[in-house]
Amino acid sequence: MTARICLALxxxxxxxxxxxxxxxxxxxxxxxxxxxxxxxxxxYEVVESLTMEVGPRSAGSAGDAAAVKWGVEKLTxxxxxxVHTDEVEVPHWDRGxxxxxxxxxxxxxxxxxxxxxxxxxPHEGIEADVVRVESLAELRELNSEQxxxxxxxxxxxxxxxxxxxxxxxxxxxxxxxxVIAAERGALATVIRSAGTSSHRVAHTGxxxxxxxxxxxxxxxxxxxxxxxxxxxxxxxxxxxxRLQSTARDLPRAMSANVVGEVPGVGDLADEVVILAAHLxxxxxxxxxxxxxxxxxxxxxxxxxxxxTGDSPRRTIRVVFYANEEFGLSGAKQYSLDHEGSIEKHVIxxxxxxxxxxxxxxxxxxxxxxxxxxxxxxxLLEPIGxxxxxxxxxxxxxxxxxxxxxxxxxxxxxxxxxxxxxxxHTADDTLDKISRDDLNQNVAAYVTATYxxxxxxxxxxxxxxxxxxxxxxxxxx
Amino acid sequence: MTARICLALxxxxxxxxxxxxxxxxxxxxxxxxxxxxxxxxxxYEVVESLTMEVGPRSAGSAGDAAAVKWGVEKLTxxxxxxVHTDEVEVPHWDRGxxxxxxxxxxxxxxxxxxxxxxxxxPHEGIEADVVRVESLAELRELNSEQxxxxxxxxxxxxxxxxxxxxxxxxxxxxxxxxVIAAERGALATVIRSAGTSSHRVAHTGxxxxxxxxxxxxxxxxxxxxxxxxxxxxxxxxxxxxRLQSTARDLPRAMSANVVGEVPGVGDLADEVVILAAHLxxxxxxxxxxxxxxxxxxxxxxxxxxxxTGDSPRRTIRVVFYANEEFGLSGAKQYSLDHEGSIEKHVIxxxxxxxxxxxxxxxxxxxxxxxxxxxxxxxLLEPIGxxxxxxxxxxxxxxxxxxxxxxxxxxxxxxxxxxxxxxxHTADDTLDKISRDDLNQNVAAYVTATYxxxxxxxxxxxxxxxxxxxxxxxxxx
Numbered sequence: 001m002t003a004r005i006c007l008a009l010x011x012x013x014x015x016x017x018x019x020x021x022x023x024x025x026x027x028x029x030x031x032x033x034x035x036x037x038x039x040x041x042x043x044y045e046v047v048e049s050l051t052m053e054v055g056p057r058s059a060g061s062a063g064d065a066a067a068v069k070w071g072v073e074k075l076t077x078x079x080x081x082x083v084h085t086d087e088v089e090v091p092h093w094d095r096g097x098x099x100x101x102x103x104x105x106x107x108x109x110x111x112x113x114x115x116x117x118x119x120x121x122p123h124e125g126i127e128a129d130v131v132r133v134e135s136l137a138e139l140r141e142l143n144s145e146q147x148x149x150x151x152x153x154x155x156x157x158x159x160x161x162x163x164x165x166x167x168x169x170x171x172x173x174x175x176x177x178x179v180i181a182a183e184r185g186a187l188a189t190v191i192r193s194a195g196t197s198s199h200r201v202a203h204t205g206x207x208x209x210x211x212x213x214x215x216x217x218x219x220x221x222x223x224x225x226x227x228x229x230x231x232x233x234x235x236x237x238x239x240x241x242r243l244q245s246t247a248r249d250l251p252r253a254m255s256a257n258v259v260g261e262v263p264g265v266g267d268l269a270d271e272v273v274i275l276a277a278h279l280x281x282x283x284x285x286x287x288x289x290x291x292x293x294x295x296x297x298x299x300x301x302x303x304x305x306x307x308t309g310d311s312p313r314r315t316i317r318v319v320f321y322a323n324e325e326f327g328l329s330g331a332k333q334y335s336l337d338h339e340g341s342i343e344k345h346v347i348x349x350x351x352x353x354x355x356x357x358x359x360x361x362x363x364x365x366x367x368x369x370x371x372x373x374x375x376x377x378x379l380l381e382p383i384g385x386x387x388x389x390x391x392x393x394x395x396x397x398x399x400x401x402x403x404x405x406x407x408x409x410x411x412x413x414x415x416x417x418x419x420x421x422x423x424h425t426a427d428d429t430l431d432k433i434s435r436d437d438l439n440q441n442v443a444a445y446v447t448a449t450y451x452x453x454x455x456x457x458x459x460x461x462x463x464x465x466x467x468x469x470x471x472x473x474x475x476x
Numbered sequence: 477m478t479a480r481i482c483l484a485l486x487x488x489x490x491x492x493x494x495x496x497x498x499x500x501x502x503x504x505x506x507x508x509x510x511x512x513x514x515x516x517x518x519x520y521e522v523v524e525s526l527t528m529e530v531g532p533r534s535a536g537s538a539g540d541a542a543a544v545k546w547g548v549e550k551l552t553x554x555x556x557x558x559v560h561t562d563e564v565e566v567p568h569w570d571r572g573x574x575x576x577x578x579x580x581x582x583x584x585x586x587x588x589x590x591x592x593x594x595x596x597x598p599h600e601g602i603e604a605d606v607v608r609v610e611s612l613a614e615l616r617e618l619n620s621e622q623x624x625x626x627x628x629x630x631x632x633x634x635x636x637x638x639x640x641x642x643x644x645x646x647x648x649x650x651x652x653x654x655v656i657a658a659e660r661g662a663l664a665t666v667i668r669s670a671g672t673s674s675h676r677v678a679h680t681g682x683x684x685x686x687x688x689x690x691x692x693x694x695x696x697x698x699x700x701x702x703x704x705x706x707x708x709x710x711x712x713x714x715x716x717x718r719l720q721s722t723a724r725d726l727p728r729a730m731s732a733n734v735v736g737e738v739p740g741v742g743d744l745a746d747e748v749v750i751l752a753a754h755l756x757x758x759x760x761x762x763x764x765x766x767x768x769x770x771x772x773x774x775x776x777x778x779x780x781x782x783x784t785g786d787s788p789r790r791t792i793r794v795v796f797y798a799n800e801e802f803g804l805s806g807a808k809q810y811s812l813d814h815e816g817s818i819e820k821h822v823i824x825x826x827x828x829x830x831x832x833x834x835x836x837x838x839x840x841x842x843x844x845x846x847x848x849x850x851x852x853x854x855l856l857e858p859i860g861x862x863x864x865x866x867x868x869x870x871x872x873x874x875x876x877x878x879x880x881x882x883x884x885x886x887x888x889x890x891x892x893x894x895x896x897x898x899x900h901t902a903d904d905t906l907d908k909i910s911r912d913d914l915n916q917n918v919a920a921y922v923t924a925t926y927x928x929x930x931x932x933x934x935x936x937x938x939x940x941x942x943x944x945x946x947x948x949x950x951x952x
Contacts, residue, residue: 055583105529106528106529108531108762109532198907199673199675199676200675200901201675224903224906224907227528228905231528285676286700286704427676429704432674
């Protein structure tokens with residue numbers, strides 16, 4: 001055999017191997033579903049129904065219970081199979097009321113909101129001088145003498161990025177600022193909202209405490225109000241700040257993961273392609289972008305496959321997770337409930353970044369499955385997925401326990417330029433969602449779901465990951 | 477004299493007449509001031525100081541008193557002459573608290589605000605069925621049987637226009653909807669906000685009552701919340717709505733018009749060029765665009781002339797009016813205070829439409845003064861004032877009494893595309909203002925002010941107008 005023939009053979013083999021990662025008939029059907037999704041789906045109607053008929057649905061609230069009921073009815077009426085709930089115990093924190101204001105030198109009422117898990121104040125409130133820093137690093141450099149008996153104000157302006165990447169620093173301040181402040185004797189923490197909104201809405205979100213109760217009261221100011229506080233501090237006069245909050249923990253409550261399936265048929269039917277989104281929302285908005293959009297995207301994607309009338313080879317499982325926002329209760333419970341069948345979850349994908357268009361497709365799969373990802377990506381390119389990402393996808397918060405246990409994940413990066421204008425604020429309402437953007441997401445999810453559920457090969461397993469996120473770890 | 481020579485003479489005469497409407501030296505100095513203003517002025521610092529150090533300042537409130545003090549100090553420190561206050565009695569309405577929610581079929585808390593002058597509800601609140609209309613005309617077509625004992629919901633979506641013209645219909649609903657509803661026995665009025673914001677902020681503003689107290693409770697829903705209510709109504713189920721409000725009238729209070737001057741020198745020194753803006757704001761925002769921007773524009777324009785060191789021929793009078801928002805108290809008082817010298821007010825100009833760029837210059841002057849306006853317009857064209865308007869300018873709310881008494885006015889039409897996203901909402905904060913836009917306004921005002929204060933000719937008088945705006949008149 002000459003070198004030339006050898007080379008030709010190698011090209012032929014590699015080309016064949018490439019062509020066979022996803023069989024042509026699967027590709028054709030995936031493309032047809034993708035194109036149908038671009039023209040329309042039930043996505044918008046799903047998020048409209050959830051936000052208008054249920055609205056806010058924070059863990060343990062009446063809205064949470066209403067959402068579970070809604071989820072069962074919606075999946076049932078859409079024709080999903082094996083629709084059921086799996087009970088989940090959730091924390092039940094109540095925001096109560098908040099009054100926050102600058103007392104001197106320039107008295108002004110603040111638009112502010114308590115952070116999720118915040119303690120309330122004594123009935124008479126807390127009034128103290130303010131010490132301002134711009135980062136957690138700066139806060140850590142302060143000693144007790146500089147902080148004790150004062151209100152610690154972390155004034156970090158979140159960066160607007162297409163990736164949403166500015167949220168990493170901003171949310172760490174929200175999650176962990178209170179720990180550093182409390183260690184130094186602060187009476188309360190005030191942060192600039194971990195969001196990019198220039199509107200008069202403050203941004204909530206959980207304080208990480210790894211099941212510790214919130215130690216001190218912690219609130220976020222709307223960006224415009226942080227501007228006012230910063231101006232007062234820059235005047236050079238001592239700034240007195242007052243807050244009064246009735247935030248508190250209530251007894252833990254019962255909620256549920258809501259599940260529906262498009263059952264697989266045949267030898268791979270016990271394997272699961274899991275589509276995840278979370279049913280809970282924060283209490284300030286109606287949870288349209290977080291995560292009504294995700295609920296809508298995964299439901300509409302699975303519904304398109306259901307409506308073909310042809311059963312997939314693997315079971316497609318849609319899971320509306322309970323309480324993502326305040327501790328991933330549903331995600332943790334799901335792993336407990338499926339302890340014996342974790343390895344049957346061949347791939348997971350989660351929609352939890354609003355309705356922005358998918359512009360990058362990444363993965364975290366076994367190395368020898370990357371040819372499938374490459375080929376799948378070619379199916380996504382025509383709908384504007386312009387970038388092939390790496391193999392380091394996170395996979396979404398609710399899928400974290402499954403991913404850490406070895407389940408591969410897909411990652412759909414959505415345009416997050418405006419997501420943090422609305423996220424976790426009262427502004428998270430239906431009017432922020434475009435039908436067309438939602439349908440492009442559905443198109444991406446249905447393509448990936450159809451392929452994953454119908455090819456012979458799977459995506460291998462990931463190494464087990466036993467790391468834990470804590471505030472202490474964040475500072476190292 | 478041949479016909480040819482005659483024509484040449486006529487052209488010469490008409491050209492001369494045109495050239496002489498504004499003397500060249502006045503034009504040159506006006507242009508220099510205009511160009512200086514484009515490069516910078518005290519405008520931004522003025523609105524920053526007012527919004528950050530005083531903040532909300534609704535008539536009769538502590539903020540109102542603080543604003544009067546601020547105004548005197550600011551005009552004094554900037555070097556204005558004859559700085560003083562003229563006392564004005566103002567109504568003092570207190571918004572109190574408001575809880576508004578849909579009870580059935582889909583319980584949801586509403587983001588809403590009481591309209592200025594609204595009555596409160598009984599302590600236990602008002603709960604009733606909702607009858608929805610899309611216009612005042614439609615509401616007028618309903619009879620008592622259809623409205624009595626119910627809550628009237630006027631669901632008009634305000635149009636976004638560069639002129640801000642969509643506010644005409646929307647604000648009429650806010651001003652007068654309660655009158656029609658009350659006549660038919662409604663328990664309360666709910667309107668969709670008279671604004672274009674897609675954010676979770678509701679729009680307040682006065683209910684017209686010609687000094688009648690608000691008859692029934694009246695509230696506005698944020699646009700997103702109006703969407704929720706409309707969705708509930710369109711479900712076909714009966715909609716129960718509940719509101720509970722502690723809005724109330726307090727005893728009338730004292731405020732003041734704040735005045736500062738650049739005194740004229742010479743034979744025309746007793747004539748006044750009046751620059752108007754209002755010092756009060758609604759209570760929800762910090763009054764940056766309404767009307768901190770106006771205060772900043774007129775102050776900065778007059779300050780530029782003051783800083784030349786050359787006295788104008790006419791006196792330039794800057795007036796920060798008290799309580800424009802809730803009944804034009806300051807404007808009415810000014811006319812009483814200056815009853816004997818109304819005719820000395822040769823021209824008025826008011827800035828009360830935020831910081832949007834001036835794109836049209838119009839007037840309301842005596843016909844034989846229009847050549848001055850034409851020539852003045854040529855001085856404004858270079859800064860982007862692209863349209864020469866008509867001679868029907870309104871002149872601004874605070875100048876209404878003077879205009880009706882015969883004072884000519886200038887009209888600077890600003891770009892209002894986004895004004896009603898913020899106007900009368902909590903979102904009216906400093907971050908909505910661009911320095912450059914503000915400076916372009918200052919440039920327009922300083923040009924017009926300098927010319928009006930320094931030319932020999934005046935603008936004549938307007939016919940006296942004794943019409944009165946009432947809700948009854950609106951419906952005819």
